Amino acid sequence: MKNKILVTGGTGYIGSHIVVELQNSGFAVVIADNLCNSKKEIVIQIEKITGVKPDFELVDLKDSGATLQLFEKHKDLSGVIHFAAYKAVGESMEFPLIYYHNNLFSLINTLQAMLKHNINNFVFSSSCTVYGDPDSLPVDEKAVVKPPISPYGNTKQISEEIISDTINTSSLQSISLRYFNPVGAHSSGLIGELPLGVPNNLVPFITQTAIGKRDVLKVFGNDYPTPDGTCIRDYIHVEDLAKAHVAAVERMIGQKQKENCEIFNLGTGAGNSVLEVIKTFEKTSGVKLRYQFADRRPGDIPEVWADTSLANNVLGWKARKNLDDMMRSAWIWEQNLAKGKIF
Numbered sequence: 049m050k051n052k053i054l055v056t057g058g059t060g061y062i063g064s065h066i067v068v069e070l071q072n073s074g075f076a077v078v079i080a081d082n083l084c085n086s087k088k089e090i091v092i093q094i095e096k097i098t099g100v101k102p103d104f105e106l107v108d109l110k111d112s113g114a115t116l117q118l119f120e121k122h123k124d125l126s127g128v129i130h131f132a133a134y135k136a137v138g139e140s141m142e143f144p145l146i147y148y149h150n151n152l153f154s155l156i157n158t159l160q161a162m163l164k165h166n167i168n169n170f171v172f173s174s175s176c177t178v179y180g181d182p183d184s185l186p187v188d189e190k191a192v193v194k195p196p197i198s199p200y201g202n203t204k205q206i207s208e209e210i211i212s213d214t215i216n217t218s219s220l221q222s223i224s225l226r227y228f229n230p231v232g233a234h235s236s237g238l239i240g241e242l243p244l245g246v247p248n249n250l251v252p253f254i255t256q257t258a259i260g261k262r263d264v265l266k267v268f269g270n271d272y273p274t275p276d277g278t279c280i281r282d283y284i285h286v287e288d289l290a291k292a293h294v295a296a297v298e299r300m301i302g303q304k305q306k307e308n309c310e311i312f313n314l315g316t317g318a319g320n321s322v323l324e325v326i327k328t329f330e331k332t333s334g335v336k337l338r339y340q341f342a343d344r345r346p347g348d349i350p351e352v353w354a355d356t357s358l359a360n361n362v363l364g365w366k367a368r369k370n371l372d373d374m375m376r377s378a379w380i381w382e383q384n385l386a387k388g389k390i391f
């Protein structure tokens with residue numbers, strides 16, 4: 049019998065890649081998503097890649113009754129990976145209550161249903177945003193969690209606390225994965241990021257500018273105290289991220305956790321500047337990108353990259369793909385979307 053994993057937010061950008069990796073690693077998957085930021089067709093795309101159609105449940109996890117019903121229907125789960133959340137930093141500044149409501153209620157309802165059904169393995173999508181502007185680099189998991197810059201970031205901090213408190217009073221065990229900057233698309237070119245409206249994030253803005261959907265990329269600030277003046281981030285390929293989730297699930301199911309609440313950074317361990325990302329995109333795509341320097345974006349920190357030793361040594365996982373792979377796959381995905389090959 050295959051172990052069955054519930055993936056909340058599984059038709060989303062990161063979730064869909066994890067569903068593919070889980071299925072390719074022999075897990076059965078149920079996706080629960082309300083499609084507020086993804087499309088049902090992603091389930092078909094996943095089937096094209098893996099040959100297996102995951103179960104799909106249209107559920108709004110803000111709704112506690114609907115969440116309980118989902119768990120009533122799927123009583124045989126070995127674990128849950130929780131991606132379902134809103135994720136746009138700027139939007140969260142404008143609509144904080146909508147962010148707190150969605151991200152926290154979805155988490156609480158999922159945890160309550162898990163406790164009710166004695167499902168104890170929980171993997172959570174956290175973020176490097178909890179480190180704010182770190183005191184030293186690379187940043188490791190022991191670094192202090194800084195006061196959040198945005199309500200979105202605060203939902204990740206509060207979520208980690210809710211999980212920790214729940215673990216202290218139940219048999220739940222969790223692994224929180226703090227992603228740095230996930231980018232790129234699946235090597236099949238069949239799934240990738242689908243930003244709604246104007247993208248906030250760098251890589252989808254680059255590919256949309258290159259394809260002609262946007263006029264020009266604004267590089268936010270070229271006067272930072274970095275070698276070329278632009279901000280530095282730890283970009284990580286979404287396929288590498290997917291492998292780390294499978295490693296986390298296998299660790300939990302195999303009862304290998306040393307503590308009931310574990311946290312791992314997921315990055316490559318190296319930083320790249322915005323200009324390096326642009327140059328790498330131009331090199332791998334052969335497209336000259338239209339960009340101009342603009343004012344700093346409020347809330348941006350100059351630089352951050354991960355110390356990944358813990359994930360490397362304890363999870364036995366290491367990012368393998370480089371910035372060329374990230375840009376190449378993101379560009380293939382954008383072109384496939386433009387050619388109408390996906391939807």
Ligand code: NAD
Binds near residue numbers: 081
């Ligand atoms: P995404 O928006 O593509 O995926 C999230 C999915 O959750 C979507 O399919 C959406 O429809 C679903 N969803 C949202 N609210 C829901 C609800 N109430 N009920 C059911 N489904 C709901 O985002 P993503 O980039 O794949 O991010 C996944 C997770 O990873 C999020 O928790 C995000 O905060 C976290 N994260 C993302 C990044 C990033 O840069 N993309 C970085 C760090 C952490």
Ligand code: WQD
Binds near residue numbers: 280
């Ligand atoms: C990367 C760099 C921008 C767009 C965000 C969230 C973080 C996490 C990952 C979820 C920065 C620059 C961007 C543009 C630009 N998400 N940029 N022009 O801000 O590092 O992290 O996603 O948890 O919480 O804050 O990612 O892709 O927005 O920006 O110059 O049009 O690109 O200034 O230096 P960020 P990003």
